[in-house]
Amino acid sequence: MAVLSPGLSRADVQISITPGVVLFPNTWSGENKDTGEKFSSSATNLGINLKFQWRDLYTGISVAGAEYEFNTKDYSPARPSAILPLKDDPIKIKRNEFDLLIGYYVWDMVSIFVDLRSKSLKWSDDYEITYAGLGAGVTGHYSFSPKWTIFGSLGASSLDIKSKERGYNERNIGDGVGTAASFGVLYRLTRMLNFYSTFKSQRQEYRYDNNITEIHDINGITIGFSTVFSL
Numbered sequence: 001m002a003v004l005s006p007g008l009s010r011a012d013v014q015i016s017i018t019p020g021v022v023l024f025p026n027t028w029s030g031e032n033k034d035t036g037e038k039f040s041s042s043a044t045n046l047g048i049n050l051k052f053q054w055r056d057l058y059t060g061i062s063v064a065g066a067e068y069e070f071n072t073k074d075y076s077p078a079r080p081s082a083i084l085p086l087k088d089d090p091i092k093i094k095r096n097e098f099d100l101l102i103g104y105y106v107w108d109m110v111s112i113f114v115d116l117r118s119k120s121l122k123w124s125d126d127y128e129i130t131y132a133g134l135g136a137g138v139t140g141h142y143s144f145s146p147k148w149t150i151f152g153s154l155g156a157s158s159l160d161i162k163s164k165e166r167g168y169n170e171r172n173i174g175d176g177v178g179t180a181a182s183f184g185v186l187y188r189l190t191r192m193l194n195f196y197s198t199f200k201s202q203r204q205e206y207r208y209d210n211n212i213t214e215i216h217d218i219n220g221i222t223i224g225f226s227t228v229f230s231l
Contacts, residue, residue: 015231018051024200026220028068028095030077033213037075041068045095056105065096077216080173080208081163082127094122103139110140117157126166131176131206133159141186151196152183161206174208184222192229198222 024045031038047064070076070091072084077093084091096119103113115135122128137155144150161174184198202218 014055016051016053017229017231018053018226020049020051020194020224020226022047022049022064022222022224024064024066024220024222026200026218028216028218030214030216032075032078033215034211039070039075039077041070043068043095045097047097056111057103058105058111059102060099062099062101063097065094067092067094069093077121078206078208078212078214079123079127079129080161080210080212081168081171082165085125092124094120096120096122109142110138112136112138113155115155115157117159126164128164129173130162130164131159131204132162133157135178135180137180147188149186149188150184151186151198153181155180159204159206161208172209174206176204176206178202178204182222192227194226194228196222196224196226198224 024047025042026045027040027042029038029040043066045064045066047062049060049062051058051060070093072089072091076084076091098118100116101113103111105111113136115137117135118130118132120128120130135155135157137153139151139153141149141151157178157180159176159178160172161176162170163173164170180200180202182198182200184196186194186196188194199221200219202216204216206212206214206216208214
């Protein structure tokens with residue numbers, strides 16, 4: 001789910017452009033459902049996003065990324081179509097996410113959206129897994145004073161899984177489903193500058209063609225700033 005700052009109600013403005021930056025300290029954990037083996041690592045994602053709203057309609061783009069490190073002696077996220085290199089160095093995985101979202105306010109403070117999303121996991125030996133698909137969800141916000149707004153969202157997605165590795169063409173290796181939820185608060189520092197913080201939780205279940213099924217969880221608290229340009 002794209003990390004976008006909450007939108008203004010349609011009564012506030014006709015057109016707005018909202019760029020923002022967000023930090024997301026989080027823990028990425030998971031489990032192989034067949035063996036019970038678990039993994040966990042923490043990192044801080046850095047993300048940027050841009051939202052454009054015209055009356056009831058809005059669209060947004062979000063990119064984010066971080067690098068996670070796992071001990072070679074422990075279980076780490078699966079490489080369904082390739083084995084891990086035989087070495088004692090920590091396993092490092094770069095996790096990058098991209099979201100393109102479009103939504104519509106069905107009420108002043110409630111909107112529905114669809115989300116084209118892609119996530120890649122890239123190991124240090126250039127092995128890469130890409131998860132891509134469509135999602136949908138609902139968002140809401142409520143301003144209980146001129147300065148303070150609470151907001152939240154719920155979403156779900158369906159994903160196709162592909163792998164890239166040396167000596168092979170890109171190939172399909174499975175599919176998955178995901179859910180996400182967030183709840184946060186925004187404070188208007190000035191008429192144009194916002195500060196916001198969000199608790200965010202994601203869960204994905206990946207079913208690979210080699211009969212591995214994994215659960216992945218991402219949980220943490222975002223800290224973000226956004227600037228609103230109104231027309």
